[in-house]
Amino acid sequence: xxxxxxxxxxxxxxxxxKWFTPLSDREKxxxxxxxxxLVLPRxxxxxxxxxxxxxxxxxKRYASLYFCVGLEEQDNELLALEVxxxxxxxxxxxxxxxxxxxxxxxxxxxxxxxxxxxxxxxxLETSKFAVGATMEEADTLQExxxxxxxxxxx
Numbered sequence: 001x002x003x004x005x006x007x008x009x010x011x012x013x014x015x016x017x018k019w020f021t022p023l024s025d026r027e028k029x030x031x032x033x034x035x036x037x038l039v040l041p042r043x044x045x046x047x048x049x050x051x052x053x054x055x056x057x058x059x060k061r062y063a064s065l066y067f068c069v070g071l072e073e074q075d076n077e078l079l080a081l082e083v084x085x086x087x088x089x090x091x092x093x094x095x096x097x098x099x100x101x102x103x104x105x106x107x108x109x110x111x112x113x114x115x116x117x118x119x120x121x122x123x124l125e126t127s128k129f130a131v132g133a134t135m136e137e138a139d140t141l142q143e144x145x146x147x148x149x150x151x152x153x154x
Contacts, residue, residue, distance in 0.1 A: 002080070002121040003055060003070040004031065005087075005114070007103060010064050012036040015103045016110055020121030035059075035068050049077045060084045064100050087117060090131050112138065 007016035014032055023031070038050060039059050050057040052070070058080040059068040067084045071077070090113050091098040095106070103110050116131045118124060125131055 001072055001075065002083070002118065003072065005118070006032060006035055006068045008036055008066050008068070009100055010040065010066070012040055015065065015100065016107060018111070018114055031070070039066055039068055048081065058084070062088050065103070083123060086126070087114065090117060090128060093128060093132055094135055
């Protein structure tokens with residue numbers, strides 16, 4: 001089970017965070033600080049797997065963003081890399097070559113995609129097409145509601 005998923009920039013700025021186990025705000029800040037200080041200084045050719053406390057940390061850098069997950073001891077690290085890659089593929093499909101600015105200005109869409117893909121730290125939907133269809137339906141609903149709300153009431 002995935003305990004948390006973090007996206008942060010090369011400068012250590014947190015761009016997205018998803019917690020699948022309850023932690024206090026103080027503990028979350030400590031985890032975020034520890035992850036950025038552990039992951040950022042690592043050389044590019046080093047392993048994408050770390051041991052931290054009682055968790056396995058798996059991270060992958062895509063462009064200027066680091067995608068980082070905390071796993072339980074018995075979880076498969078390679079599967080976690082595949083989960084990160086699939087999430088990036090979903091973001092790419094929706095945004096068209098996703099970049100850090102897409103995450104910053106459309107964070108609600110990034111969270112929505114993540115919620116369609118993962119539930120409770122487990123993979124919910126593996127199909128890119130199913131998640132894409134859900135995103136299209138949500139966008140259509142949002143556009144319909146915006147049109148409805150913009151009409152004058154008589």
